[in-house]
Each structure stands twice: as C-alpha cells, then as structure tokens.
Amino acid sequence: MKRIFGLAAIVAGGVLALFFPDLEFGWFRGRPLGIVLVVIGAFELLERGRRR
Structure with a gap:
C-alpha cells in the first residue's frame, strides 16, 4: 500500500511541478x-x- 501511495505522490507532484506551476x-x-x-x-x- 505504501508503494502505491509513494508512486501516486511522485506522479501527482511531477504533474503539478511541470505542468501547473x-x-x-489555497496558499499553495x-x-x-x-x-x-x-x-x-520518494521517502515512502x-x-x-x-x-525489506
């Protein structure tokens, strides 16, 4: 489950950083x-x- 959360966070963060800067x-x-x-x-x- 943590692997899915980590991958989803990396993908969502990459999309936000690259395509919607x-x-x-709110304040973010x-x-x-x-x-x-x-x-x-990445930490996850x-x-x-x-x-392991």
Missing part, C-alpha cells in the same frame, strides 16, 4: 507543492525498500 491551492502554488509531494513519495518508497 502557477496553479494555486503548484510547483512547491509538487516538489513536496515528490519528496514525500525508500522507507519501504529499507524494511
């Missing part, structure tokens, strides 16, 4: 929010890999 979500802008999602997704995938 000026889109606003697309590019910084996308970068944060990519980092969280790395954490799952370490447990």
Whole structure:
C-alpha cells in the first residue's frame, strides 16, 4: 500500500511541478507543492525498500 501511495505522490507532484506551476491551492502554488509531494513519495518508497 505504501508503494502505491509513494508512486501516486511522485506522479501527482511531477504533474503539478511541470505542468501547473502557477496553479494555486489555497496558499499553495503548484510547483512547491509538487516538489513536496515528490519528496514525500520518494521517502515512502525508500522507507519501504529499507524494511525489506
């Protein structure tokens, strides 16, 4: 389940950062929010890999 969440966060963050950098979500802008999602997704995938 964490692998799916990590991959989804990386894909969603990449789309936000690359294709919607000026889109606003409340106080968040697309590019910084996308970068944060990519980092969280990568952390989830790395954490799952370490447990094995």
